[in-house]
Amino acid sequence: xxxxxxxxxxxxxxxxxxxxxxxxxxxxxxxxxxxxxxxxxxxxxxxxxxxxxxxxxxxxxxxxxxxxxxxxxxxxxxxxxxxxxxxxxxxxxxxxxxxxxxxxxxxxxxxxxxxxxxxxxxxxxxxxxxxxxxxxxxxxxxxxxxxxxxxxxxxxxxxxxxxxxxxxxxxxxxxxxxxxxxxxxxxxxxxxxxxxxxxxxxxxxxxxxxxxxxxxxxxxxxxxxxxxxxxxxxxxxxxxxxxxxxxxxxxxxxxxxxxxxxxxxxxxxxxxxxxxxxxxxxxxxxxxxxxxxxxxxxxxxxxxxxxxxxxxxxxxxxxxxxxxxxxxxxx
Amino acid sequence: xxxxxxxxxxxxxxxxxxxxxxxxxxxxxxxxxxxxxxxxxxxxxxxxxxxxxxxxxxxxxxxxxxxxxxxxxxxxxxxxxxxxxxxxxxxxxxxxxxxxxxxxxxxxxxxxxxxxxxxxxxxxxxxxxxxxxxxxxxxxxxxxxxxxxxxxxxxxxxxxxxxxxxxxxxxxxxxxxxxxxxxxxxxxxxxxxxxxxxxxxxxxxxxxxxxxxxxxxxxxxxxxxxxxxxxxxxxxxxxxxxxxxxxxxxxxxxxxxxxxxxxxxxxxxxxxxxxxxxxxxxxxxxxxxxxxxxxxxxxxxxxxxxxxxxxxxxxxxxxxxxxxxxxxxxxxxxxxxxxxxxxxxxxxxxxxxxxxxxxxxxxxxxxxxxxxxxxxxx
Numbered sequence: 001x002x003x004x005x006x007x008x009x010x011x012x013x014x015x016x017x018x019x020x021x022x023x024x025x026x027x028x029x030x031x032x033x034x035x036x037x038x039x040x041x042x043x044x045x046x047x048x049x050x051x052x053x054x055x056x057x058x059x060x061x062x063x064x065x066x067x068x069x070x071x072x073x074x075x076x077x078x079x080x081x082x083x084x085x086x087x088x089x090x091x092x093x094x095x096x097x098x099x100x101x102x103x104x105x106x107x108x109x110x111x112x113x114x115x116x117x118x119x120x121x122x123x124x125x126x127x128x129x130x131x132x133x134x135x136x137x138x139x140x141x142x143x144x145x146x147x148x149x150x151x152x153x154x155x156x157x158x159x160x161x162x163x164x165x166x167x168x169x170x171x172x173x174x175x176x177x178x179x180x181x182x183x184x185x186x187x188x189x190x191x192x193x194x195x196x197x198x199x200x201x202x203x204x205x206x207x208x209x210x211x212x213x214x215x216x217x218x219x220x221x222x223x224x225x226x227x228x229x230x231x232x233x234x235x236x237x238x239x240x241x242x243x244x245x246x247x248x249x250x251x252x253x254x255x256x257x258x259x260x261x262x263x264x265x266x267x268x269x270x271x272x273x274x275x276x277x278x279x280x281x282x283x284x285x286x287x288x289x290x291x292x293x294x295x296x297x298x299x300x301x302x303x304x305x306x307x308x309x310x311x312x313x314x315x316x317x318x319x320x321x322x323x324x325x326x327x328x329x330x331x
Numbered sequence: 332x333x334x335x336x337x338x339x340x341x342x343x344x345x346x347x348x349x350x351x352x353x354x355x356x357x358x359x360x361x362x363x364x365x366x367x368x369x370x371x372x373x374x375x376x377x378x379x380x381x382x383x384x385x386x387x388x389x390x391x392x393x394x395x396x397x398x399x400x401x402x403x404x405x406x407x408x409x410x411x412x413x414x415x416x417x418x419x420x421x422x423x424x425x426x427x428x429x430x431x432x433x434x435x436x437x438x439x440x441x442x443x444x445x446x447x448x449x450x451x452x453x454x455x456x457x458x459x460x461x462x463x464x465x466x467x468x469x470x471x472x473x474x475x476x477x478x479x480x481x482x483x484x485x486x487x488x489x490x491x492x493x494x495x496x497x498x499x500x501x502x503x504x505x506x507x508x509x510x511x512x513x514x515x516x517x518x519x520x521x522x523x524x525x526x527x528x529x530x531x532x533x534x535x536x537x538x539x540x541x542x543x544x545x546x547x548x549x550x551x552x553x554x555x556x557x558x559x560x561x562x563x564x565x566x567x568x569x570x571x572x573x574x575x576x577x578x579x580x581x582x583x584x585x586x587x588x589x590x591x592x593x594x595x596x597x598x599x600x601x602x603x604x605x606x607x608x609x610x611x612x613x614x615x616x617x618x619x620x621x622x623x624x625x626x627x628x629x630x631x632x633x634x635x636x637x638x639x640x641x642x643x644x645x646x647x648x649x650x651x652x653x654x655x656x657x658x659x660x661x662x663x664x665x666x667x668x669x670x671x672x673x674x675x676x677x678x679x680x681x682x683x684x685x686x687x688x689x690x691x692x693x694x695x696x697x698x699x700x701x702x703x704x705x706x707x708x709x
Contacts, residue, residue, distance in 0.1 A: 080555070149566070181524075182564075262571070292425045292533075292556050293428075
């Protein structure tokens with residue numbers, strides 16, 4: 001910048017009118033205002049993050065020091081009892097299991113939809129389809145929750161029985177619960193998969209559109225079929241984009257509150273059978289206990305919120321590491 | 332720059348979320364603004380038709396129990412219709428949050444499913460200059476046992492059987508213990524699916540207090556607002572439990588009577604040891620409250636229910652909700668309006684509105700004490 005200013009801004013020696021004897025680096029009011037605004041925005045973000053972290057930590061320390069159980073390994077959540085006994089064992093397990101189910105189901109489907117929209121569908125189908133996927137993201141999560149509790153769960157009964165009969169030997173898919181309509185981590189996982197679908201699809205679709213035309217044409221020129229073009233040119237280029245899209249989706253799945261609270265039947269037990277009711281997630285636990293919590297109980301819930309905050313930070317950090325490493329191959 | 336496009340999408344999503352959030356919020360908020368054209372009549376006048384004695388115009392803030400929300404909504408609507416210019420805002424935040432608000436001095440009164448604990452009474456002395464917080468029983472409500480067993484009506488249970496069903500010791504509807512209580516019913520062999528509350532609630536607290544008080548060793552778990560027993564499934568809110576019982580064959584759950592009535596869910600009768608099995612109703616819950624003991628001291632009218640009652644026609648699973656105010660040291664600005672409103676809801680008119688809503692009116696003896704306590708508030 002300096003050199004350019006020096007060249008263009010240097011006044012011609014003789015013909016210059018006196019007004020142009022200003023210093024060479026021109027800064028207008030707008031520049032300064034904009035610099036201030038953008039710097040201020042950056043600082044605001046840092047302050048907000050720091051404020052959240054400090055708030056969570058301070059309240060969490062009060063709660064954890066008053067806990068009569070082990071905060072990490074206790075299963076039950078009895079923060080309002082005397083003495084208070086609570087722990088995040090069940091919540092950690094439930095959050096991880098439901099999110100993993102959601103990602104396993106959602107990522108392949110989302111990539112498929114994105115590929116169809118960007119590479120396979122004729123234009124007059126692609127545009128409405130993309131719009132429909134956007135619409136999925138606009139549905140409020142409580143509506144997903146009601147749909148899940150009143151429609152999805154009763155209709156999953158057949159699938160649960162089928163899986164129990166043919167895949168029960170895997171233990172994971174065995175149903176030991178006697179009744180019907182099991183409000184399980186599995187049903188939560190399916191619901192979360194639908195909820196994160198638009199996030200992953202939209203970002204992946206944009207990334208697929210960025211694939212250089214030249215790469216695809218080169219592959220076609222070598223005699224590749226359309227599937228081979230996708231496999232050799234599109235997917236490798238878009239890999240880091242797909243990962244970051246999935247991480248965005250995972251973030252939503254980890255923190256989803258109302259939909260999970262409406263669908264899941266929570267309990268203070270861990271079961272290896274994901275189609276049995278039971279378990280809990282961090283956000284769901286906060287939602288259902290907050291209203292009636294004593295001040296100490298609130299601190300305990302905030303402590304669990306801190307754990308979720310840290311988990312989300314770790315997930316995001318891991319995603320950035322992966323993307324940074326992949327960049328060398330794709331750029 | 333693919334990053335730019337991504338952040339654009341995210342911003343869009345955030346925007347959409349914010350807009351839908353705002354819509355939900357306004358939808359909730361609009362309930363409170365039902366100030367319909369009020370009949371004319373200045374402050375401190377009696378609106379003859381409704382029998383409400385209006386206090387001076389004031390803006391009352393209150394918060395707390397959702398169990399009494401339906402009753403309070405109707406009371407507030409009637410009061411504001413009769414007394415133009417008065418504004419009462421009751422937020423159903425849950426009893427815990429309501430009591431916290433009251434102890435912080437941000438509300439004129441709190442609604443709660445349970446009486447103040449000793450520690451909370453000590454704390455209340457800070458807000459109530461020269462006095463303390465007191466509990467005024469106001470809207471008792473029967474908790475119904477709703478069930479969905481095709482082909483079975485007029486189910487009769489007793490405390491022991493109920494406890495065994497909810498702790499998973501009785502697993503099928505044709506269990507001998509149930510058959511013995513229902514000799515004429517054709518009980519199916521389907522498994523029993525129990526539903527309880529997933530959130531902390533006074534309904535769970537009172538239901539488990541009943542099991543502890545009446546079933547003895549058949550209920551080995553502790554009480555409290557959070558469900559402690561293993562097994563069964565849970566749902567959020569009484570509405571959620573009722574919805575699950577309604578749609579699941581072979582299920583049983585507990586919720587306020589109004590949910591059973593509005594969704595026509597069958598309710599079980601209880602064999603309490605009285606001459607006849609007791610049916611859940613406003614009337615039978617009032618009879619139960621009439622037998623309760625006042626355990627509060629001074630103006631405090633906290634009640635202790637006898638869960639093992641054998642009184643004829645008394646429904647033993649009743650939730651008593653309280654309004655919590657200061658006996659002395661209420662804020663001067665809101666005191667007259669608070670007294671006027673409480674007088675209305677504890678009076679014949681206010682209590683008379685309860686039965687239609689699935690609550691139980693206070694029995695006369697207790698209502699008289701409540702009115703006396705209200706008139707001595709200062």
